[in-house]
Amino acid sequence: xxxxxxxxxxxxxxxxxxxxxxxxxxxxxxxxxxxxxxxxxxxxxxxxxxxxxxxxxxxxxxxxxxxxxxxxxxxxxxxxxxxxxxxxxxxxxxxxxxxxxx
Numbered sequence: 001x002x003x004x005x006x007x008x009x010x011x012x013x014x015x016x017x018x019x020x021x022x023x024x025x026x027x028x029x030x031x032x033x034x035x036x037x038x039x040x041x042x043x044x045x046x047x048x049x050x051x052x053x054x055x056x057x058x059x060x061x062x063x064x065x066x067x068x069x070x071x072x073x074x075x076x077x078x079x080x081x082x083x084x085x086x087x088x089x090x091x092x093x094x095x096x097x098x099x100x101x102x
Contacts, residue, residue: 003039004065005094008055011086017051023080024053030073037064040101051086058096 012020024043031041037060046052059065068074081089 003058003060003096004062005040005056005058005096007092007094008057009090010053010055010081011089012051012053012084013086014051016084017045017053020053020081020084021045023084024077027073027077030071031068035064035068035071037061038068039064055089058101 010020021043028041028043031038035041038057039060040056040058042056044054044056046054057068059068
């Protein structure tokens with residue numbers, strides 16, 4: 001199994017981070033209930049920037065990542081992000097090589 005991981009920085013418009021987190025709820029619920037190949041899907045508030053959310057995600061393999069990106073819920077989130085986000089998310093793809101987790 002080859003694990004794919006990513007960190008995404010999502011910036012909300014000023015004062016809209018909580019609305020953005022709420023808008024992400026259906027996507028997070030979908031991942032929990034319907035994506036067994038999504039191993040980790042964590043949404044985090046930035047401790048020093050009140051407009052930033054960080055996502056840390058791990059997928060069992062490329063197929064799991066592809067399924068997530070092509071889900072209807074991910075597409076719906078993209079539409080929900082438009083009025084709340086301050087630009088496109090910044091995504092960094094990672095390859096885990098060691099440590100402790102899950």
